[in-house]
Amino acid sequence: MAWTTEQRYKRYENWTTDEINQIKENIEKSPWHTSYHVEPQTGLLNDPNGFSYFNGKWIVFYQNFPFGATHGLKCWVQLESDDLVHFTETGVRVLPDTKLDSHGAYSGSAMQFNDKLFLFYTGNVRDENWVRHPYQIGALLDKEGKLEKIDKVLIEQPKEATDHFRDPQIFNYKGQSYAIVGGQTLDKKGFIKLYKAVENDYINWEEVGDLDFENDNTAYMMECPNLVFIDETPVLLYCPQGLSKEVAPYDNIFPNMYKIGRSFDIAKTAIVDPSPLQNLDYGFDCYATQAFNAPDGRVLAVSWLGLPDIAYPSDRFDHQGIFSLVKELTLKKENSINILFKQSKTCGKRIKYSPTKQKQKQL
Template sequence: MEWSQEARYRTYESMTTEERLKLEGSVSASPWRQRYHIQPMYGLLNDPNGFVWFNGRYHLFYQWFPFGAVHGMKHWFHTESSNLVEWENKGVAMKPEYTFESHGIYSGSGFVHKNSLYLFYTGNKRDEEWNRHSSQCLAIMNSSGKITKRDEPIIKRQPNGYTEHFRDPKVWQVEDEFYMVVGAQRENVTGCILLYQSPDLIAWSLLGEIETNEMDFGYMWECPDYFTLQTHGILLCSPQGLKLAGDSYHNIYHSGVWVGKPLNVENGHFDHGDFQELDAGFDFYAPQTTLSPDGRRLLVGWMGLPEIEYPTDSEGWAHCLTIPRELSIKDGILYQQPVRELKEKRKNEARTTMNLSDEVRISSELSGDCFEMIGEIEVVSAKRAGLKLRVGKGEKTLLYLNMETQKVVLDRTNAGVAFGQAYGSIRQKHYSKNKIRFHIFMDTSSIEVFVNDGEMVFTSRLFPRKESQGIQFFAEEGTAKIDVVQWKYD
């Protein structure tokens, strides 16, 4: 379907009943609707925004285009949870109203101050020549949930020396001062992050760029996030334009972190190590973090990527968010683990232990399309050993240890309806040990794999037939031992 500019730049309130019912009917017939991930009612979901604990609940907003699976007029859609497990849709939180946001409420963050939730976002405007104009804007939600926007931006335009690619504000506090990072692009078409300071969250002054070791690392740095964790300073962002390097940067765009010493907010200097790609899978972008009431640093990402057609596009909807993750640092590496609250969903436990010798084996107790699973594999002499998931007629998703190449591998070559094939169907990371632990979260059309308690993560969408629910275990050219526990989800 070809979308005209007029069709792409409508607000939700202009949707007719007929249009809504058609979308709802198409989505309800989809075989790939998720069961426990945040997903749109219909239309396209992308970046998570405004993720925060406020007024006794988690609040999470996301970018939403209501009319179909394309990137058009972006709104903020609001969802809430008391436990990070069950989410309640609250509806459209913000839609374009003012001239400075005439072509979209773009991404941003939430910050709690004086019993109010301050929502910072980028206003997107296009002029008659279709040139982009970006500004940083503010809306405030009170304790009863009413949102009031400021009628002019708090930062009206990008500073001199930078292009209109200037977006995604994230705010934090140090003592009595507030700081904001904004993703930016220099006029020489390289990415960076700008740092601002404010005494009151309203009046902002530019401190300059965050000074990193990366002066030519992609052409735009989106969705920045800065926080401290276990005495470390963590700078997270989604740089666009990275070149493929070994097993890294195989997707169209990427997200990652620099782990270093705490940011010097006086001069913007950030002393850090190498960039760490956050996810080794196929579908992960634009993550955002927040603090839980008990002090955990939590992360949620968009389980999707821009500029790629997904199999649900023709059904009038696209994408979901990842499960929330807890972050920690170990030996300079950022670890991600599923939030502990998800254990509440565990039901119908089944276990199996197998000693495999150059064979494929099925467990009659284990199957499904919506489950949590922990599998521990010890390779004795096999060249490859692991799991086949969502197995059906001509379909399977492979997750295994390759001892010959010393790689852990996720292979979705035959996982179902193919998409994004220009970027390959295998993702892998170096791994030299003969023991590995997979913590798997399978939903109707996705898989998230946490390796060795979050040392690496593989996040991917999968689109198999509903009937493909088999689980198999294999060892090739030698022996291996596999221990598995599975919990079915409702």
């Protein structure tokens, strides 16, 4: 099916009951459902968002277009887990329903402040000329699951950036909250911008500067940047779209890479002495990895097993995309990352997540 722009950005409330039932019936016919990996109940699953620990649960959201296997009007769907293996879907949490995210709740991250989980994400807005305006915005999730959006832009689009400016990742470094955002300069070069929360206030942010990580400047866009610290060593993960294969070889249409630094220098806005660029995962279609420093000291990550601009056999059944297993990242002696996958001791016998056996979420 060839989707029109009008169909992809049709308001959720304008989808009829008959249309939704047809989608569900088509999905039920699909032979491509997984029995172990997280998959969408309907439509397209892409980036993992808001990976965190909150209210005694591991939390992660998936970006979702519920009405078909295409990139359209996105929302966030929440998942919870006690063990990072078995996940329960608790419903659509972030809807594209305000003036700051009217054309999609795009990727972002999460961090607990006091007794609430702060969600930091990109609101996608199109004007009457279909020009995109990316807004870095936020919301607060309480322990009862109630979401309250913050009615202001937290980080403005830089003057030197195109409308490709998105995917804020919030992190803590030595007691101070920071965020990095991926972007594209006006001359089509990818960059990562570093911001600081003024007095650790998640509503007030100031620019620190462009992150220096020895960018080779061959990529035209930096998507999904993450900065984590493994045994206090900085590790920068990101997706450099258009990266020259002379810089680092990769087989996917877009790569998911990382660099390891000797240290993180805030004064210089720099990853000091970064390693050469390396593939995070050599498996097919590993993309948009989100990682964070968990409260127990581990660095945990999860990836979208899918890619932009790729067709899949499940598309004709109105669903696409799954999550990888949760991964724990550790350092090897040879300046590279070791990945340990979290899996059930009864792997292959116990179903982790089966949306066809759960109650369908409300579209």
